[in-house]
Amino acid sequence: MKTREISFKTKASCTLAILSATCLPFKDLYADTLLVNANGYTLQHQGQLKRFDTLVFDDHGKVLAVGKASELRRKYSSAKIVDVAGKTVLPGLIDAHGHVFGLGTAVNRLSLRATNNLAQAQAAIADYAKKYPQQQWILGGEWNQAIWDLGRFPMAAEIDVVVKDKPVWLRRVDGHAGWANSAAMKLAGITRDSVDPQGGKIERDAKGEPTGILVDNAMSLMERVLPTQNDSELRLALDAAMAELRSVGLTSVHDAGVGKEEDLLMREYAANGKLTTRVYGMIAGVTGYFDEVSKQKPLITYADDKYALRAVKLYSDGALGSRGAALLAPYSDAPQTKGLLFVPDAEMQAMVKKAANLGYQVNVHAIGDAGNRQVIESLAQINQDAKTRSLRHRIEHAQVLTLDDIPRLKSNGIIPSMQPTHATSDMNMAEDRVGKQRLKGAYAWRTFLKQGSRIACGSDFPVENSNPFWGLYSAISRQDFEQKPKGGWHPEQAMTRLEAFRCFTLDAAYAAHQENIIGSLEQGKWADFIVIDRDIFKVPVKDIHATQVLQTWQAGKQVYQKN
The missing domain is CATH 3.10.310.70 (Diaminopimelate Epimerase; Chain A, domain 1)
Known part of the structure; x- marks a missing residue:
């Protein structure tokens, strides 16, 4: 930490004394930046909500103090002042499940998300073909x-x-x-x-x-017959993704499926200061590039914690909407099928064991109750070893489980990595697919929280919108943007505002072994924070999804300003 010289005479004497003890009482503590007039919220390490109006961080981008101006302005009186004029300040939000290059690539591809019927989709396809005739x-x-x-x-x-x-x-x-x-x-x-x-x-x-x-x-x-993206296209995709993520207040994301080209490019961007949102990478599968990169130890941190590659991403089944999710009993609306397990149980167990034994966290996509059970069984076997259990293995989505299987995540130390907007997107068809009885164990956030599970929240972008305030709103309301259905879809499973905030911050950081460096604004952590246009703890719930990010800061440097 630096100190401030108060006078020429003091400066000379302290230079000679090499900052001796006799000089220190005449010094004020110096920090690079003092953020003031904030309506600030953060979590403390134990999870309690803390209010603050002043944030202090040093020239390396680490938090020095969070608290009241009356306590900190005098102590850090030589710091550069940044006045946020009463705006709300939060720790940077974390998306625990997304697809970075998929997000960036989608920018220039055809989207049918807004279409309401087949005719509109056909018109959109025709219009796109006319607009981009050069595309093969x-x-x-x-x-x-x-x-x-x-x-x-x-x-x-x-x-x-x-x-x-x-x-x-x-x-x-x-x-x-x-x-x-x-x-x-x-x-x-x-x-x-x-x-x-x-x-x-x-x-x-x-x-x-x-x-x-x-x-x-x-x-x-x-x-396998699609044209592959070249280096230039990958860079354009990563640039587009970074621009999108910082604009919505995401200072860290977990990338669920990283290949060789993506890994090498993100390392380059991180080293050159271009990774404006931190990335926690999951290697796609346990063959191919995994066999190459796992010859070395997992990349726990790189370039001031901007990038990590210490997890793998596996799949047990498909999705509910396409009836590919693996169910224990047939689909309620398609009794001829139970969906699909991607691999037999023995193969899943072998993949999980291979990754864990090499020190990698294992994160497995599972939607249906059969898919989730397969993953629970596989992770339960390796979690008998305390060393592999400490890797904090995860089930990605944990969407439909039997009521008997939900407690097994807690007892086996498995983290449910869930996406709140999946519930509000699926509520139009989920009960059709699985029926009322199985729905009791579906999108069951309150059930997980009640048993003490730490939920890591994300969006699954670009499957869902990357805006984390949409996720916060869905977690709290379980409604669409028109506040339907009235009272929320199965509101007994809704989160409180504090719980939703925690699952997009400290618990998402925990799911990446990063709770000691990000996820809250506490002394010694990175000064990753956002300035927003409303107080999400006080505005009506219906207004949370419309929150606008005014500024995004990573490691004490502003990386986004709303025009």
Whole structure:
């Protein structure tokens, strides 16, 4: 810590004395920045909410003190002053599950998220094709046939009528099914003789012909023929993602599926100060690049904690909307199917053990109750060893569980990594899929919190919007933006404001082994914080999702200013 010289005479004597004890009483503590007039909120390490009006951080970007101006202004009287004029200040928010390059790539691809019916989707596809005639493929997606109220999946022929001269491949909003036109199906070599891969399904019509819909692992049949992104495109995607994330107040995200090119590029960006949102990376799978990078120890921290690669991402099943989530009993609205497990139990256990034994946290996607049970069984086996249990393994989504399986996450030290906006997006079809009884263990945030589980909240961007205030609103209200349904969808599972705030800050940091460096504004932690336009602890709940981020700061440096 630096000190402030008060006079020329004092400066000379202290220089000679090399800051001897006799000089120190005549010095004031000096810090680079004193943030004042804040309506500040943070969590203390034990989870209690703390109010503050002044934040002090040094020139390295670490918090020195948080408290009252009356206590700190005199102590740090030589600091540079930043006056936020009574605006609300929060620790930077953390998204515990997203896809960084997917977010950046989606910026320039076709989005059908806003379409309300098939006709609108077809019009959007046609318009996009006219706008970007130079593109060899039309890629994108974010469609949702449940909103279109089709009662079925769309078909290749329904793209063909608007675009038939170039391949089209559009992934469903949850990323677990894709919709292709005939040109794309032909390039991929998908015919009536094609075999469903393990953990995947080719949708077929009554005559056995492929309809254009590929579910879960069957999507690989198409994606192996897609043009790969070059280095320039990857950089554009990362730049776009960083711009989006800092603008919505996310100072850290957990990237659920990192490959070699993405890893190397994020290391470069981190080293050069271009990773304006911290990234906690999960390696995609335990083969391929994992075998290469795991020859060294997990990358716990890199470039002043801007990047880490100490986890792996695995999949047990698909998604509820496409009926790929693996259920113990058939779907309520499709009794002919129970969904799909991606791999047999023995293979899941082997993958989990391989990663954990090399010191990696294991984070497994599981949506259905059968998928979740498979993961619980696999993690329970390795968590008998205290060393691997300490890695804080996670279930990503933990969406539909039997009531008997929920306590097993707590007893086995497994973290539920959940996305509040999934509940408000799925409430239009979730009960149709699983029925009232199974819904008791679905999107069950209150049940997890009551048993003492620490929930790590995220969004699954770009599947959902990356804005964390949408997630906070969904967690608290369990309603859409029109405050429907009245009282909230299964409001007994809603979070309080404090709980939601914690799951997007300190508990998300805990899920990445980072609770001692980020997640709250406490002495010694990074000065990652945001300035927003309203007090989310006092405004009506209905207004929380409309919160605007005015400034975002990472390690004491401003990286975003709202125009």
